[in-house]
Amino acid sequence: MAKNDKVIKEITSMEEDFAKWYTDVCIKAELIDYSSVKGCMIIRPYGYAVWENIQKIMDSLFKEKGHENVYMPLFIPESLLQKEKDHVEGFAPEVAWVTMGGEEKLEERLCVRPTSETLFCDHFKNIVHSYRDLPKLYNQWCSVVRWEKTTRPFLRSREFLWQEGHTIHETEEEARKETEQQLNVYAHFAKEYLAMPVIKGIKTEKERFAGAEATYTIEALMHDGKALQSGTSHYFGDGFSRAFGVQYTDKENKLRYPYQTSWGSTTRLIGAIIMTHGDNNGLCLPPAVAPVQVVVVPIASHKEGVIEKANEITKVIGKVARVKCDTSDQTPGWKFAEYEMKGVPLRVEIGPRDIENGQVVVVRRDNGEKTLVKMDDLANEIPKLLTAVRDGMYEKALARRNAMTYDAKTFEEMKDIADNKPGFIRAMWCGDRECEDKLKEELGVTSRCIPLENEEHLSDKCVCCGKEAKHMLYWGKAY
Amino acid sequence: MAKNDKVIKEITSMEEDFAKWYTDVCIKAELIDYSSVKGCMIIRPYGYAVWENIQKIMDSLFKEKGHENVYMPLFIPESLLQKEKDHVEGFAPEVAWVTMGGEEKLEERLCVRPTSETLFCDHFKNIVHSYRDLPKLYNQWCSVVRWEKTTRPFLRSREFLWQEGHTIHETEEEARKETEQQLNVYAHFAKEYLAMPVIKGIKTEKERFAGAEATYTIEALMHDGKALQSGTSHYFGDGFSRAFGVQYTDKENKLRYPYQTSWGSTTRLIGAIIMTHGDNNGLCLPPAVAPVQVVVVPIASHKEGVIEKANEITKVIGKVARVKCDTSDQTPGWKFAEYEMKGVPLRVEIGPRDIENGQVVVVRRDNGEKTLVKMDDLANEIPKLLTAVRDGMYEKALARRNAMTYDAKTFEEMKDIADNKPGFIRAMWCGDRECEDKLKEELGVTSRCIPLENEEHLSDKCVCCGKEAKHMLYWGKAY
Numbered sequence: 001m002a003k004n005d006k007v008i009k010e011i012t013s014m015e016e017d018f019a020k021w022y023t024d025v026c027i028k029a030e031l032i033d034y035s036s037v038k039g040c041m042i043i044r045p046y047g048y049a050v051w052e053n054i055q056k057i058m059d060s061l062f063k064e065k066g067h068e069n070v071y072m073p074l075f076i077p078e079s080l081l082q083k084e085k086d087h088v089e090g091f092a093p094e095v096a097w098v099t100m101g102g103e104e105k106l107e108e109r110l111c112v113r114p115t116s117e118t119l120f121c122d123h124f125k126n127i128v129h130s131y132r133d134l135p136k137l138y139n140q141w142c143s144v145v146r147w148e149k150t151t152r153p154f155l156r157s158r159e160f161l162w163q164e165g166h167t168i169h170e171t172e173e174e175a176r177k178e179t180e181q182q183l184n185v186y187a188h189f190a191k192e193y194l195a196m197p198v199i200k201g202i203k204t205e206k207e208r209f210a211g212a213e214a215t216y217t218i219e220a221l222m223h224d225g226k227a228l229q230s231g232t233s234h235y236f237g238d239g240f241s242r243a244f245g246v247q248y249t250d251k252e253n254k255l256r257y258p259y260q261t262s263w264g265s266t267t268r269l270i271g272a273i274i275m276t277h278g279d280n281n282g283l284c285l286p287p288a289v290a291p292v293q294v295v296v297v298p299i300a301s302h303k304e305g306v307i308e309k310a311n312e313i314t315k316v317i318g319k320v321a322r323v324k325c326d327t328s329d330q331t332p333g334w335k336f337a338e339y340e341m342k343g344v345p346l347r348v349e350i351g352p353r354d355i356e357n358g359q360v361v362v363v364r365r366d367n368g369e370k371t372l373v374k375m376d377d378l379a380n381e382i383p384k385l386l387t388a389v390r391d392g393m394y395e396k397a398l399a400r401r402n403a404m405t406y407d408a409k410t411f412e413e414m415k416d417i418a419d420n421k422p423g424f425i426r427a428m429w430c431g432d433r434e435c436e437d438k439l440k441e442e443l444g445v446t447s448r449c450i451p452l453e454n455e456e457h458l459s460d461k462c463v464c465c466g467k468e469a470k471h472m473l474y475w476g477k478a479y
Numbered sequence: 480m481a482k483n484d485k486v487i488k489e490i491t492s493m494e495e496d497f498a499k500w501y502t503d504v505c506i507k508a509e510l511i512d513y514s515s516v517k518g519c520m521i522i523r524p525y526g527y528a529v530w531e532n533i534q535k536i537m538d539s540l541f542k543e544k545g546h547e548n549v550y551m552p553l554f555i556p557e558s559l560l561q562k563e564k565d566h567v568e569g570f571a572p573e574v575a576w577v578t579m580g581g582e583e584k585l586e587e588r589l590c591v592r593p594t595s596e597t598l599f600c601d602h603f604k605n606i607v608h609s610y611r612d613l614p615k616l617y618n619q620w621c622s623v624v625r626w627e628k629t630t631r632p633f634l635r636s637r638e639f640l641w642q643e644g645h646t647i648h649e650t651e652e653e654a655r656k657e658t659e660q661q662l663n664v665y666a667h668f669a670k671e672y673l674a675m676p677v678i679k680g681i682k683t684e685k686e687r688f689a690g691a692e693a694t695y696t697i698e699a700l701m702h703d704g705k706a707l708q709s710g711t712s713h714y715f716g717d718g719f720s721r722a723f724g725v726q727y728t729d730k731e732n733k734l735r736y737p738y739q740t741s742w743g744s745t746t747r748l749i750g751a752i753i754m755t756h757g758d759n760n761g762l763c764l765p766p767a768v769a770p771v772q773v774v775v776v777p778i779a780s781h782k783e784g785v786i787e788k789a790n791e792i793t794k795v796i797g798k799v800a801r802v803k804c805d806t807s808d809q810t811p812g813w814k815f816a817e818y819e820m821k822g823v824p825l826r827v828e829i830g831p832r833d834i835e836n837g838q839v840v841v842v843r844r845d846n847g848e849k850t851l852v853k854m855d856d857l858a859n860e861i862p863k864l865l866t867a868v869r870d871g872m873y874e875k876a877l878a879r880r881n882a883m884t885y886d887a888k889t890f891e892e893m894k895d896i897a898d899n900k901p902g903f904i905r906a907m908w909c910g911d912r913e914c915e916d917k918l919k920e921e922l923g924v925t926s927r928c929i930p931l932e933n934e935e936h937l938s939d940k941c942v943c944c945g946k947e948a949k950h951m952l953y954w955g956k957a958y
Contacts, residue, residue: 036559036601037552037589045547045617052548069527073519074591074622074638075575080515096554097579098591101626101637102572110516112553112577112591122515138524143553143621147580158580159553 008337013280018224019152025274026153029283029342039151039158043267046342049291050270051161055141057193057288058163058265061185067137067165072119074142075110080118084243087117090210094146096158112145117211117236117262120166121244124258130249131170134258137178139165154271155228155479162266168258170250172237175259176214179235182263183216186231193288194269195393196220196276197401198230199424199474201449206436209262213237219448219474221401222275225422227448227476230272233263271479276397277366283343284365286393287386294382295339296325299332299351309355313348316378321346321386340365345389346382366392409459414475418443424476428469430462439464439475448474487816492759497703498631504753505632508762508821518630518637522746525821528770529749530640534620536672536767537642537744540664546616546644551598553621554589559597563722566596569689573625575637591624596690596715596741599645600723603737607647609728613737614648616657633750634707634958641745647737649729651716654738655693658714661742662695665710672767673748674872675699675755676880677709678903678953680928685915688741692716698927698953700880701754704901706927706955709751712742750958755876756845762822763844765872766865773861774818775804778811778830788834792827792857799862800825819844824868825861845871888938893954897922903955907948909941918943918954927953 011024026032031047043051059069075098082088095111113119120138128134141163151157165182169175183200190196198218208215212234220230238257241247247255277284287293294317298310307327314325326335332349339347349361360378362371366389373381404423408414417425425445429435436447450471462469490503505511510526522530538548554577561567574590592598599617607613620642630636644661648654662679669675677697687694691713699709717736720726726734756763766772773796777789786806793804803823805814811828818826828840839857841850845868852860883902887893896904904924908914915926929950941948 033602033605035552035598036556037554037598040552040554042552042598042602043550045549048548048550051550068524069531070524071522071527071530071622071640073514073516073521074624075516075519077515093581095581096577096589098575099578100576100588102574109579110575119514119516119521123512123521126512143550145553161550 008334009341011280011282011341014223014278021278021280022271022274023153025278025282025341031270031274031283032153039148041153041157043161046291047270050273050285050289051267053289053291054193054269055163058185058189059139059141061189062139062163062165065137065181065185067139067167070138070140071142072113072116072123072140074113076113076116076118077108077110079108080122081111083118083121084211084240087211087240091115091146094148096145096147113142114144114146115262115264116140116144116164117166117240118244120262121240121246121260124168124241125244125246128168128246128248128258131251134248135167135169135174135178137165137167139163152271154267154274160267162264165261165263167261168241168246169260170248170256170258172259175237175261176235179214179216179233179261179263182261183218183231183233186218186233186263186265190218190220190230191394193286194273194276195286195390195397196230196272197394197398199449199451200453201451201474203232203449204436204447204473206433207447209234211236211239213239216452217449220272220276221404221424221476222272222479223278223400224275225404225477227424227474227478228268228272228275229448229478230269231263231265234261236260236262277393278343281337282341284393285343285345287345287390290343290345291322292324292339292342292344293321293386294323294346294348295335295344296323296348296350297332297335297339298325298327299349299354301327303352305355306350306352310350313350313360313375313378316375317348317382320379320383346385364389364392366396407458408463409461411464414439414445414463415443418445418477422477424448424474426456426458426472426474427463428457428459428461429471429473430465430467431470432462432465432467435462435464444477445475446478448476448478487813488820490759490761490820493702493757500757500759501750501753502632504757504762504820510749510753510762511632518627520632520636522640525770526749529752529764529768530746532768532770533748534642537668538618538620540668541618541642541644544616544660544664546618546646549617549619550621551592551595551602551619553592555592555595555597556587556589558587559601560590562597562600563690563719566690566719570594570625573627575624575626592621593623593625594741594743595619595623595643596645596719597723599741600719600725600739603647603720604723604725607725607727607737610649610730613727614646614653614657616644616646618642618644631750633746633753639746641743644740644742646740647720647725648739649727649735649737651738654716654740655714658693658695658712658740658742661740662697662710662712665697665712665742665744669697669699669709670873672765673752673755674765674869674876675709675751676873676877678928678930679932680930680953682711682928683915683926683952685912686926688713690715690718692718695931696928699751699755700883700903700955701751701958702757702879703754704883704956706903706953706957707747707751707754708927708957709748710742710744713740715739715741756872757822760816761820763872764822764824766824766869769822769824770801771803771818771821771823772800772865773802773825773827774814774823775802775827775829776811776814776818777804777806778828778833780806782831784834785829785831789829792829792839792854795854795857796827796861799858800865825864843868843871845875886937887942888940890943893918893924893942894922897924897956901956903927903953905935905937905951905953906942907936907938907940908950908952909944909946910949911941911944911946914941914943923956924954925957927955927957
């Protein structure tokens with residue numbers, strides 16, 4: 001090949017093969033690379049920069065609410081993992097075990113943390129003695145390991161990055177409030193920063209976190225109609241405190257067990273971004289987390305003054321957005337395709353005629369809309385356009401989710417939807433585990449959540465057994 | 480105890496037992512807690528906030544030089560670790576091995592990364608094909624594991640946090656330049672942000688990183704006269720590229736092996752801060768990385784208007800520094816001791832008389848100096864005082880290091896210093912491994928580095944064997 005030795009990348013269309021489209025985007029947008037370590041991925045600079053932006057925003061939202069970051073050990077001794085019965089049952093089957101240190105066999109094997117409740121409890125036992133020591137509002141950014149059989153980039157891998165919040169409180173009320181508050185932080189983050197509509201809800205007992213008394217979730221709907229659990233918040237009651245013997249002296253000098261919560265979100269959010277906003281041209285990034293928010297592409301860049309002017313407006317835009325100017329020797333066509341693939345929210349085209357007219361063409365990634373902007377107005381207009389991109393992305397995703405949400409009153413209706421219409425199914429439920437099991441087995445759907453808002457009374461009867469209904473649930477096939 | 484139920488914390492004096500003083504500070508300043516996981520520590524909010532500040536500054540220094548962050552897997556398959564002979568010999572004896580995933584025995588055991596050269600090489604092989612793909616300037620923030628026998632908080636633990644830079648270049652020259660550039664970044668960071676004087680130098684072959692052609696180091700001197708290696712930068716030549724089969728096509732279309740570097744610094748830096756600047760009142764934090772740079776302590780806070788005024792000046796100071804106002808019901812004496820223990824750089828005392836006079840007392844943690852500052856001048860004066868603290872800390876540490884650096888011309892002189900005078904020893908060396916081994920065995924000192932600057936010709940002869948000397952080295956007992 002000649003000077004321009006890079007070809008425009010091609011990806012499978014999402015209508016042809018959604019799973020293949022997804023992995024194509026992960027690779028071609030240079031988010032990840034596969035590694036020699038089975039089930040583990042490499043997060044490349046572009047993908048990691050998205051994660052860094054997610055971290056930065058979330059971390060400040062957590063700190064605003066008084067949370068502090070800590071770092072706990074990577075390993076959990078087997079005896080510590082076993083202290084809370086439900087918890088160990090949930091996690092032991094899927095952990096990686098360290099059995100050797102150097103040349104020596106360990107006396108007690110250590111698991112690589114799949115989650116850190118047990119370590120936090122062990123620490124709380126050391127540092128919590130009086131009501132004066134409460135609450136502790138902790139968070140940790142780290143990687144965790146779960147030995148999954150089938151894996152997919154960002155969605156399910158043996159190692160993933162996440163944050164796990166762990167808090168401990170004097171009263172049940174305070175802990176419950178914390179659990180709901182953090183769910184709201186996740187929902188706010190998803191909506192405002194990822195332009196991703198989510199259903200806030202509570203999990204059924206079957207879908208609850210191992211050891212929790214209540215699990216809250218935000219559920220998003222992907223392009224292919226599958227649900228993606230995108231963040232969870234758990235209320236533990238005093239179960240972990242009792243199992244680990246964490247006690248404090250209250251104001252009346254009585255010994256009490258404190259109440260705990262935990263809440264987590266992961267690199268899965270990047271998978272959610274891809275499958276909520278992406279299209280057949282590739283990734284489409286929400287401006288708040290895009291590593292590059294604006295790319296400047298000079299047109300006819302061999303003409304005098306074009307590169308200079310492109311660099312000049314890049315500086316101006318750099319004051320209000322994360323910007324990159326691509327002055328490489330690739331063709332404009334190649335550059336357009338490349339930055340579409342990478343989901344850059346805005347493209348600024350600048351050529352000799354634009355310079356004459358004192359204006360540039362700004363193209364939105366989300367809908368292809370072109371706007372002429374006076375060069376003098378760039379510092380004002382770029383932030384407005386970025387906001388418009390976020391709003392447009394959110395509205396589009398919301399409209400699609402609404403169009404893909406169906407109500408079912410009978411088992412037959414539900415079966416018809418499950419078989420033929422990808423999306424959320426809203427249906428009444430009696431509260432029995434057997435009905436959940438049956439719907440999963442026969443229709444392949446799981447209960448996503450009982451919504452916290454807008455729970456509608458669709459019928460008096462459980463969609464499955466016909467007995468008296470207790471709740472309206474969201475159901476769906478899920479990642 | 481009554482309302483004020485917290486007692487002033489006591490620590491062992493450093494003259495009495497330096498090791499005990501060190502761990503006392505770690506615990507009493509609430510930097511760490513011990514965990515149930517042998518050899519691993521818990522980094523508590525105050526300690527982790529120091530690390531976050533270190534990360535934030537370093538990360539921006541790296542990014543200024545064009546480095547990008549990535550994330551590699553936590554595990555390394557045994558066969559991958561073994562690809563570079565010297566490297567595996569150096570690391571295999573001290574790694575933790577995962578042998579089980581869930582209930583199943585793994586076909587190939589995986590080590591928990593002790594360092595990630597092998598993973599980066601494996602990735603480079605996938606993504607580096609042409610000179611157009613070079614250089615790659617990568618960095619990773621993560622935790623690593625080395626199965627140490629004896630451990631101490633921050634200084635040596637089985638798991639620690641660090642950053643590891645990994646870069647790959649077209650030419651030897653470029654890679655060597657990168658290696659030295661990053662050493663300079665570390666030295667700059669240590670000096671300017673940690674107020675810590677360091678010797679920049681090159682390691683002898685014996686002390687080189689496993690698989691490197693050259694290892695550069697910054698060496699600091701602790702309060703007790705022991706050296707602490709505080710950051711290293713390695714030049715690998717094309718050794719790793721050859722071992723992993725990483726090749727690229729150059730501009731003339733010829734296949735070539737690229738050249739690599741790596742460089743790292745760790746939570747050890749927190750240990751270095753403690754042992755460089757701490758004293759018998761506790762920690763003394765460099766302002767740049769102190770979680771709280773200024774603490775406001777109201778005096779006679781029951782008097783009308785004191786708390787209000789304290790909160791008011793806290794707001795003002797908050798615009799120029801990280802500030803905290805302690806309005807708790809502890810006594811001022813308790814607060815003074817507590818924030819000295821925690822190493823807060825500046826304390827602002829404000830009482831009724833101060834308010835009358837429109838001024839406050841500002842006390843420096845590093846030297847106890849008190850300054851009267853007009854309340855209206857706080858926004859100007861606080862940043863100046865923080866700079867003065869950094870400068871004072873640096874000058875004090877430099878003077879102590881210089882006073883604790885000795886020259887030795889003969890083995891007897893060196894033995895006398897090693898036995899009686901804690902500190903650096905400067906002495907000539909013939910270049911032979913045997914002399915290094917002998918000095919270590921008989922005097923307990925190791926070669927720290929051949930300095931890059933101010934290498935002096937102290938004598939013609941090796942301090943150990945009397946043969947012709949090649950270099951002046953820094954020697955010392957080390958952590």
